Every structure is written in structure tokens, then in C-alpha cells.
Amino acid sequence: QKVGIDAGGSLIKIAFQERGVMHYKKYPIGELESAISWLKAVAPNVMAALTGGKAHILQGEFFPNGTIVPEFQATCEGVRLFLLEEGKKMPEPYIIVNVGTGTSWHLVDGERYVRILGSGVGGGTFMGLGTILTNELDYQQLTTLAAKGQKENLDLLVKDIYESDKPPINGDLTAANFAKGLNVKHTNADRMAALTNMIGETIMLLTLQAAAKHMVKEIVFIGSSLIGNPFLTEILETYMKMLGLQPTFLKNGEYCGAVGALLSI
Ligand code: ATP
Ligand code: MG
Incomplete structure (x- = not known):
């Protein structure tokens, strides 16, 4: 055995x-x-x-x-x-994004694989900073909060800065994560939504740069941080599609x- x-x-x-x-x-x-x-x-x-x-x-x-x-x-x-x-025939090369405690990126081409990037922003950030922001210790409780919150109560969006003026880029993009600070009333759920979005955006931006540098379109996401965290998974999926990248979330990927x-x- x-x-x-x-x-x-x-x-x-x-x-x-x-x-x-x-x-x-x-x-x-x-x-x-x-x-x-x-x-x-x-x-x-x-x-x-x-x-x-x-x-x-x-x-x-x-x-x-x-x-x-x-x-x-x-x-x-x-x-x-x-x-x-x-039964998924993945065009090569492809990038693996392992969202663990931290996050690592690997480039796979045939028999060859190489770690191309790493970030300290990952599932450990979700747990650690999440606990500090909400006093909640349980992973499932934190993911439930994240899915219910409104990140706009903390994040400053491009349209908040431009107010009634027409912004030069999409007004719904984040101008600065958490920048509203205590200016707007917010709940634990809002804090978790903003945190999850910041983690998702960071992973998205690094994935985009790695994909451009290595001329890759296919992205395979793995790691326990995506398990039971539908909001984070949804953020990553939406951003990938927006950027013209093809995400795959593997069953049992953790x-x-x-x-x-x-x-x-
Ligand atoms: P690394 O590879 O970075 O050393 P790891 O292999 O332990 O760390 P994973 O198991 O892939 O990392 O992911 C850990 C993350 O998964 C946690 O930080 C948390 O965000 C999330 N997670 C998912 N399920 C649970 C759970 N039941 N309890 C705690 N965390 C969980
Ligand atoms: Mg791991």
C-alpha cells in the first residue's frame, strides 16, 4: 500500500x-x-x-x-x-498557480517544469489578516463572510475619484484597496470581501504578467485556498476571462x- x-x-x-x-x-x-x-x-x-x-x-x-x-x-x-x-488535453505551455499558504507559479512545457514566480499573498493572508480584521478564527466562517460583503464600502474605486467626471479607464476598477478606511461604515463581511478581492487582484496581476512574459493562455489553479471559498474562485475566474486567459480549476486540486x-x- x-x-x-x-x-x-x-x-x-x-x-x-x-x-x-x-x-x-x-x-x-x-x-x-x-x-x-x-x-x-x-x-x-x-x-x-x-x-x-x-x-x-x-x-x-x-x-x-x-x-x-x-x-x-x-x-x-x-x-x-x-x-x-x-480527459483535459491542455495546450502547452501552461501555467500552474498554486494558491497555498503563499502562492507559487510554475511553467509547464512537456516534461519540463520550472517555478517562475512566488508571492506572500495567498491563503495564509486570507486566514491571518482575515482573523485580525474580524476576530473570527474559523476558515468556513471567514469564507461565508467574504461572500456576503460589499468591498465598495472599503475599496476606493476609480469612479469614486473621478466622481461625476468621465474616467479614462473603467470606473469600477479598484483605485486603492481598503483606502476608504473608516470613512464609510462597514461590517466584518465587507472587510472580508475587500480582503478576498485584494488577494484575488494580486494573484490576477501576477498571473497576467507571468502569462505575458511566457506567452501562455492556459492557467491551471490549484491549492486549498480555493476550496470552499467560492468568492475567491469567482473573482479569479472573472478576472482571467476578462484578460483573455483560460482558467481551469482542478477537482481535488488541493x-x-x-x-x-x-x-x-
Ligand atoms: P504551502 O504550500 O504554501 O506551504 P499549504 O500546502 O499548507 O501551504 P494549502 O493547503 O494549499 O497550503 O492551502 C492552505 C490554505 O487553504 C489556508 O491558508 C486557507 O486559506 C485554506 N483552507 C482551506 N480549507 C481550510 C481549512 N479547513 N482550514 C484551514 N484553512 C483552509
Ligand atoms: Mg502546498
Whole structure:
């Protein structure tokens, strides 16, 4: 029996193959112990492939015979497999955007893949800054708030600056994120909407620049930050289409690293 484990900055993702069927599970990184006990209970003699920033900790503490697979290799191989399984023939080259705790960009061309960009703005920003802005700790609560809020109560739009004058660019574009500060009354939901939009815009702008530089149109989005966060996913999808880029959101995309690691043993 084989298992692929991707232990990242926030979550531990487990892909476990049993009689030809793949099972998936994820736990907060703080519940590492209970995740591994579950795994060892269902599969005592499992062969483990480990990836992610905490792979060495997993190897040292739980899987001395585990194989460590480089994170970017595991991620890109996992994406390749999921695309194949979904029967999606992706024109190459394409860009993978992994929205994890932080965000990374990878360029894939045939057998070759290279990490081209990274940003500290990602799912960890959503959680951390989200908690500071609302005092809410729970991920699902934060995503629910984000979907209900009005970002216009915080964000200064181009049309706010131009007022009754005709703006030289689309008036609905953001002139400055959060710039209304305390000038306008706003709720926790509004703050989460503005935060989610700022994260989405940042990822969009970096994706646009990477796509232009490498002359790519196809963008594959993965990472747990897009799971159960329909507002962030919708923002990214809308912006990509607006820019003439073709987004794909992979089903089980948060398990690319775990599955990609598993493939290599
Ligand atoms: P990295 O790859 O950057 O080291 P990671 O692999 O742990 O980190 P992901 O698991 O892809 O990153 O994404 C983590 C993000 O997913 C969190 O920051 C949060 O925004 C989001 N998330 C999704 N589901 C949950 C959940 N149940 N609990 C906490 N965060 C969640
Ligand atoms: Mg990760």
C-alpha cells in the first residue's frame, strides 16, 4: 500500500490508494499527530512518499523509510495526472498557480517544469489578516463572510475619484484597496470581501504578467485556498476571462502535491 503526504504551511494533505481507488483527506497542520495515527491505523505497513515544507519533519518523526519528493516536482506531476484523468488535453505551455499558504507559479512545457514566480499573498493572508480584521478564527466562517460583503464600502474605486467626471479607464476598477478606511461604515463581511478581492487582484496581476512574459493562455489553479471559498474562485475566474486567459480549476486540486508524490514511488 502506498500513500502520498503533502505537509504544507497550513494543511496536511493525504492521498491514499486502496484497491485501485484513491482516497483523500486533509487536516490542519496542528493535527499532524491525529492525521498520522488515522493513517497508521488503516494502513500499518504503508509505503510513504512525502512532500511539502514539512516533509522532513514527517520523515524524522513518523516515516523513517519514507521517500522525500521535491515539492515542485510533486505538484506538477499531480497536475499532469489530474488533467489526464479529467480527459483535459491542455495546450502547452501552461501555467500552474498554486494558491497555498503563499502562492507559487510554475511553467509547464512537456516534461519540463520550472517555478517562475512566488508571492506572500495567498491563503495564509486570507486566514491571518482575515482573523485580525474580524476576530473570527474559523476558515468556513471567514469564507461565508467574504461572500456576503460589499468591498465598495472599503475599496476606493476609480469612479469614486473621478466622481461625476468621465474616467479614462473603467470606473469600477479598484483605485486603492481598503483606502476608504473608516470613512464609510462597514461590517466584518465587507472587510472580508475587500480582503478576498485584494488577494484575488494580486494573484490576477501576477498571473497576467507571468502569462505575458511566457506567452501562455492556459492557467491551471490549484491549492486549498480555493476550496470552499467560492468568492475567491469567482473573482479569479472573472478576472482571467476578462484578460483573455483560460482558467481551469482542478477537482481535488488541493491534492496535486500528495498525488504527485505518491506517483513517484
Ligand atoms: P504551502 O504550500 O504554501 O506551504 P499549504 O500546502 O499548507 O501551504 P494549502 O493547503 O494549499 O497550503 O492551502 C492552505 C490554505 O487553504 C489556508 O491558508 C486557507 O486559506 C485554506 N483552507 C482551506 N480549507 C481550510 C481549512 N479547513 N482550514 C484551514 N484553512 C483552509
Ligand atoms: Mg502546498
